[in-house]
Amino acid sequence: MSTSLVISEIYQSVQGEAAYAGWPCTFVRLTGCPLRCRWCDTVYGFKGGNTMEFAAIKEQIRAFGIPLVEMTGGEPLAQTESVAFMKELVDEGYKVMIETSGSESVENLAPEIHIIMDLKCPGSGMEARNHYANLQWLKPTDEIKFVIADRDDYEWARNLVRMEQLDTRFNVLFSTAFGLLMPQKLVEWILEDRMMRVRLNLQQHKYIWKPTAKGV
Numbered sequence: 001m002s003t004s005l006v007i008s009e010i011y012q013s014v015q016g017e018a019a020y021a022g023w024p025c026t027f028v029r030l031t032g033c034p035l036r037c038r039w040c041d042t043v044y045g046f047k048g049g050n051t052m053e054f055a056a057i058k059e060q061i062r063a064f065g066i067p068l069v070e071m072t073g074g075e076p077l078a079q080t081e082s083v084a085f086m087k088e089l090v091d092e093g094y095k096v097m098i099e100t101s102g103s104e105s106v107e108n109l110a111p112e113i114h115i116i117m118d119l120k121c122p123g124s125g126m127e128a129r130n131h132y133a134n135l136q137w138l139k140p141t142d143e144i145k146f147v148i149a150d151r152d153d154y155e156w157a158r159n160l161v162r163m164e165q166l167d168t169r170f171n172v173l174f175s176t177a178f179g180l181l182m183p184q185k186l187v188e189w190i191l192e193d194r195m196m197r198v199r200l201n202l203q204q205h206k207y208i209w210k211p212t213a214k215g216v
């Protein structure tokens, strides 16, 4: 198997969302994604990038000296070599997280990896790409994220959470599609429906920096 990955960018910042929000983190953004969400904010990561050997990627990660590493994209699992690479990071003592679209299997990920998996709502245009079999591979500590663009998305997410009891099995995040749905509205709906085990998830980096800023 190849020991290289196509990398869009590697940078340090603070984690912008989910359980590790606020923690210093090194981000490894892999190039490419098979999906095309209507509200995608990383279109620049679909193409280009540099092919880098595992060793060279790790050298850059090491240089930042941050114990938390997030693999993101694009879709990190679209490059199958990423599974072996993340295992190497785990073995070297890093806390590794992955942000995945939920369209690729997470079955082979090392159990130490913290998974944040999207379930794509209808408004993304990618609902048909949800790989629901992944629900059997997630751990109770992992997170399922719904990015919600409107009321239809909200009701779809709410109904799925209730039907599958996702909020008793995993950590469930309700996030707004930035610029499409105001967080206040989402909070109102969560409270009205007494969704007491879902967590509002805002992308801190879009409030700290310009929403379109790269490398943050």
Ligand code: SF4
Pocket (backbone or CB within 6 Å): 033, 034, 035, 036, 037, 039, 040, 041, 042, 043, 073, 074, 075, 101
């Ligand atoms: S899965 Fe993520 S990177 Fe891919 S199109 Fe959707 S938002 Fe963009």
